[in-house]
Amino acid sequence: MGRRTTSTLLFSALLLLLMQSVSSKNPPSIARKEDLPFIRCQVCRKIAEELHGLVQKKQTQISPKMISELQIIDIAENVCNLKKEESDWILRIDIVEKGDTLELVDQGTEGQCNSECKTIERACQEVMGYSDTDVAEYIFKARPSINALVNYLCGDLTKACSVKAPPIPKDRIPGEPFVAKSSKEAEMEKILKSMQGKVLRQKETAKPEWKGRILEGVKQSGAAIKKHVDRSLYRIQKWWGGKKTGGKASKAVLVTALASVVYTLIAV
Template identity: 65%
Template sequence: DLCATPRLKTRRRGGGKRRRAMAALSKGLFVLSFLFVLLSSVPVSLSSQKKPSSAARREDIPYIKCQVCEKVAHQIYQQVIDKEAQVSPKKVSEFQIIEIAENICNLKKEQADWMLQIDIVEKGDRLQLVEQGIEGMCNSECKTIERACQEVMGYADTDVAEFVFKTRPSADSLVKFLCHDLSEACSAETPPVPKDRLPGDPFLAKPSKEAEMEKILRSMEEHQA
């Protein structure tokens, strides 16, 4: 009888471990099922994008740099106004303006979503940035605009933010400061486009589900950071 007691206790302990293991397995299966449902809701187009076509075409930058600079200035101006409406009656801080200026050229950030609505259109010997009013798939044109934006801003984001915070300029004044005085992106005449330039990627509207999913994932990444 004395020898049987430890065996009985050992069985009970073993049974507890098995129950805990089964519970952990059930939780794991639930998580996997949830992820499967989540991933199955992502449109096929999200996984079928071709990476080579998303590379920036640096040779196009000289033909759009001035236009990109003007749009950057208008975007910073408008986003500061939008931020003022959000924090009212408080005043927008210099830090909040710096955050806008720092992220305006980063497609991973919300402040750069404006780039997704632009199509680069060849008209005669010029390239024009045409706003579409809706977000499109980020292809080589989107990346080219991002690269041009980064070249315009360079390390001037804090200078731009300080100028906006201290002077509260008009949109036109900000264009002059950024595109003529600071970066000189619009100081010289834009050259004509070569006749043998290869056409860019067509503008493809982004499905609403995909846009929503990207915003959710980006929000999760920002919270984790």
């Protein structure tokens, strides 16, 4: 591991510790599973909108190259993970009661991640399930409009909008009010996510190099093993010649040589 990679990891660790020290002041929030049926379809529509926007953004960044299916899969895999930049949309959403329904309202700025934030993440993960590769393939091949993507993801693929959301219970306990993050906190979190992404990309880039080193190590180890086995076989051949002449001491040589070969093969 190079010095640059090491310093990057240390910097990321320091940022993480700082974020944890800030967030530890408040108890961790958990998703409200009872709210999932009331927001599932809306969350699915938001996923489709975000996927469409993120793919277009990525395409603009890498133009004139065309976005690959693998790059779209990466976006689809991360859109429901609050630890990833692709899920920042979740932090802007507030769950608001409107009559006997729940409505997702985009506040235009990131808020503190409380139980509502975790609930949206959970709903997002349940909607996507194992459909990330399927929706990525559809986007890559069809290049759909937002409406077409919504119909495919929420109707054909996941059925998230096939059933109308039921009315919310009258005794439902309201969620926490939306609290916007300070600009410093939002910036710090973006830096942390960005650094974590860079570390992961560096690991991916280093894989071919490590693969080459491992293969070279296996090759060298194989040559050493072959040399060791050849020596042992040579000793066995000498024993065989000694056996024909009636040499008694040659039996000990045989046992030693055979044991050496067996030990070498087991060690492999």
